[in-house]
Amino acid sequence: MSLFLGKIHYWLFNKITWFEGIEEEIQNMLENKGYKVDDWIADIYNKYGEPTEKKPLEDMIDTSNIHGWLQEKITSAESRQAALITKGVKEIGDSFLESVKEIYIEKGKKNADEYLNEGNSIESPAEAFTAVNNFILDGMPCDRVNEIVENSEEHIVWQSTMDIHGQYWNVVGGNVNSFYELRDEWIKAFVENLRVDYKFNKISEDTREISL
Known part of the structure; x- marks a missing residue:
C-alpha cells in the first residue's frame, strides 16, 4: 500500500497529527482543571468526526482517494x-483562551x-520559515496559502493569499482571529527557540516576518 504514497503525503499527515496533538492537550488541560467536558467532546466528535487513529498512515489511508482522505x-x-x-x-471566558495560548507557546518551544x-540546523531566516511549515497546517499543498514576498540573509517575509481557516470557525460561530493569534504565539515561540537571535513579527493581518 505504501507504494502509492509519497513523501508529501507523510509530510502532510504529520502536520495533521501535530495539529490534533494540540487538540488533545487542550482537552487534557480542561480535565486537569476539573471541567466536565465529556459531553462537549462527544458532541464535537459526533459532528466533525474523531481524531485520527494512532496508526501508520499506510494502514489507514484510502489509496484510491489519497487527496480526498x-x-x-x-x-x-x-x-x-x-x-x-x-x-x-463561551462557557469559561477569556481565561480559557489564555490557557490555550500557553499550550501553543509551550508546544512551540518543545517542537x-x-x-x-x-x-x-537553522542557518537563514528562509530555513526557519521552512521549519515552521513542516509543522503548521495550512490546507493542502496545492492551496498555496503562503507566498514569500521578501527573502534575504536578514529576513523573510510571507503573505497569506487567502483565509483558509475562517470557514471552520464560521460554522461553529467562533472568531477565526483567535486561531491566528494562537498560531502566531506558536510560531514566535518556535522560531525564537530555534535561534535566540531570530525574531518573529506580525507586520499586518496577512503578512508576517522572521528576521535577525
Whole structure:
C-alpha cells in the first residue's frame, strides 16, 4: 500500500497529527482543571468526526482517494479544534483562551527543541520559515496559502493569499482571529527557540516576518 504514497503525503499527515496533538492537550488541560467536558467532546466528535487513529498512515489511508482522505482529515481536525476553543471561550471566558495560548507557546518551544535534537540546523531566516511549515497546517499543498514576498540573509517575509481557516470557525460561530493569534504565539515561540537571535513579527493581518 505504501507504494502509492509519497513523501508529501507523510509530510502532510504529520502536520495533521501535530495539529490534533494540540487538540488533545487542550482537552487534557480542561480535565486537569476539573471541567466536565465529556459531553462537549462527544458532541464535537459526533459532528466533525474523531481524531485520527494512532496508526501508520499506510494502514489507514484510502489509496484510491489519497487527496480526498487527507482533505477530510484536515477538515475534521480544524473543525474540532475550532468548535472546542469556541465552546471553551463561551462557557469559561477569556481565561480559557489564555490557557490555550500557553499550550501553543509551550508546544512551540518543545517542537523547536525536538527539531534541533533531530540534527537540523537553522542557518537563514528562509530555513526557519521552512521549519515552521513542516509543522503548521495550512490546507493542502496545492492551496498555496503562503507566498514569500521578501527573502534575504536578514529576513523573510510571507503573505497569506487567502483565509483558509475562517470557514471552520464560521460554522461553529467562533472568531477565526483567535486561531491566528494562537498560531502566531506558536510560531514566535518556535522560531525564537530555534535561534535566540531570530525574531518573529506580525507586520499586518496577512503578512508576517522572521528576521535577525
